[in-house]
Each structure stands twice: as structure tokens, then as C-alpha cells.
Amino acid sequence: MTIVRQPTRAGVRDAAAKIAAILPQTPLFTAEIRGVPVCFKAENLQPIGAFKIRGAWHRLTALDAEAREKGVVAYSSGNHAQGIAWAAKRIGIPAVIVMPADAPRVKIEATMAMGAEVVRYDRATESREKIAAHLAHARGAVLVPSFDDPWIIEGQGSAGIEAMTQMVEMKLPDPARVVIPCGGGGLAAGITLALPDAQITVAEPEGWDDMRRSLEAGWIEPVGDNPPPTACDALQTKEVSPLTFDVLSRRGATGVAVSEAEIRDAQRWAAARLRVVVEPGGAVGLAAVLAGKVDPEPGLLVILSGGNADPDAYARVLGSRD
Secondary structure (H helix, E strand, O other): OOOOOOOOHHHHHHHHHHHHOOOOOOOEEEEEEOOEEEEEEEHHHOOOOEOHHHHHHHHHOOOOHHHHHHOEEEEOOOHHHHHHHHHHHHHOOOEEEEEEOOOOHHHHHHHHHOOOEEEEEOOOOOOHHHHHHHHHHHHOOEEEOOOOOHHHHHHHHHHHHHHHHHHHHOOOOOOOEEEEEOOOOHHHHHHHHHOOOOEEEEEEEOOOOHHHHHHHHOOOOOOOOOOOOOOOHHHOOOOOOHHHHHHHHHOOOEEEEEOHHHHHHHHHHHHHHHOOOOOOHHHHHHHHHHOOOOOOOOOEEEEEOEOOOOHHHHHHHHHOOO
8 A cells, every 4th residue: 555654743643642532441450560560551341342442533523624535444353353343333434344254254244243344355365455455446445455555554553642641650660661562553553652761672473473584684674485374363353554664673672472372371370360352362472471481570560452352262262272
């Protein structure tokens, strides 16, 4: 897509003000890991169960009257889909979402329940970007990517502004390092802009850690051929965008990869210690800390990015012992 502008910290602050006017703050929890207090921003407790509501609201409220009449087209495995559907319903504009046929049933049903039209595709053989672009062109609608968009990035970054405010109010250390689940990098890039004094670490599932490898290489490295299966449906982005990569690379962000077993362990830990449901993709940051791939330190902030877990799969995780 054509990038009409770059995301900015001022844009993140504007997004935070817009979101604060319509949504309550998500909780900030604290718990000790290896004797060190760690902060957890519970974006899994958003009305749609994920942080994506932030970027969706910032993007759709920026549309003019003509664009709103024709509506929007988006593509997503589920959380961005629900964010767009929620914002579109509240504003009163049509929304079409291109979703993989194998997306969790709970995410597809929730998106449709909010009034969005869902078009399904085969993740292995079809391009969601091409399908969405065709639909947007045919309908004259605005295409809203899940991360490759400056408004989306700024909106997601509002979570960082909010967390910083909460940590100050709770008399906790300022965020020194933030560990962030990463698919396309929209949330990580937004928080990077929001918290310029914090070190940023992105967390991804093994085999899908293209942002980690890209940051290490200094250029964008796509996911390799035949990536392994992962429960992290929300993080199965095969290539990050120049927009998100540029923000993170210029700030010296680093990345880590976690195993499926480590992710399941994090889901169980979050249920037992924080009393919250976290989906696999939302738990990768916590998994990195629990596995010792990120050391606990004063001012460590971990983003729990989503809680839309498939009920049956989640029950199996809680009942298993890896």
C-alpha cells in the first residue's frame, strides 16, 4: 500500500486521548517472577479481548464522511477483525473482513456477531492481501491492514501511554523494558513510539520469529518455507512491513523466540497467578520471561495482548503438563 505519512509519538498521544474517551483502562497487574516484581498490561481484558480495538478505533474515526459511507475492508485471523467490527458498528459503517478458514471459531463468530461481513480464504494457498485489495477496489471501500498503517500503529501505541500512566499512579518504576508479542509489529512499533526511554523486546513463536531475525540482520527477513505449526494464530504473519520494522530497528529493539511448550506454560501461569485467560499469541511475552529469555528487572512491563482462546484448546492446555 502507499504510505501517506509516518506514525508519530504525537499521533500515539492523540490516539490515547480518543480511546480514553470511550474505553476504560485495562488493568495493570503486578506479580513476582524470580523475586522481581513485573508489571502486566492486561489487553486481553479489552471489550473484544485484544488490543486491536485501539488501532481500529483510531483508524476508523479518522475517515471522512465519504469514506465512512463506503465502509472498510480488513484482513485478520481474528483480533484485528473484531477490533474493526467493533469500531465499525459503533460508528455505523459497513465492514468486510477477510479471515482464514482455519481461524478459531470463537473469533469468526464474534466478528460476525458485531455485524461485519466475513469472507473466508485458505491460508495455505490464497493471499488475504490480494483478496482484500480486490474487495476494497470493487466496493470503493478503504483498506485497513492489521499493522501496515500509521493510524493502526499509533492506536496500538496508546496501550503504552496508558501503562506508563498507571505505573506512575501506582508508584512503580517507569517502564525500563517492554516485552511485546509480535506478529506484524504494529503493537510493538506503537509502544516503541509511546515509550521512547524504554528498551523494546519483541516475542514470537519459534519458526515465526521473522521480526527477531530481521532486527538482527538489519533488513526484513520473511518467515521461511514450511514454518512449523503454532497455536499462535494471531502471530502467523509471514513478513513484517517496512513501516513497523523501521520504527523498531531505529530504536534498537531486540527479539526472542519461544517454544510451544513455553507458551502453554505461560498460559497456565497467567491463569494461576493473575487469574486471567490469555490466548497463545498473547502469552509469548510472558513465556519469554518465564523461560529466562528475558531477565526480570525493575520496570519490566509485559504486554498480555489477547485473550480470545479457543475454549477446547484452552481447556487442554490447562489440563496438560509439558
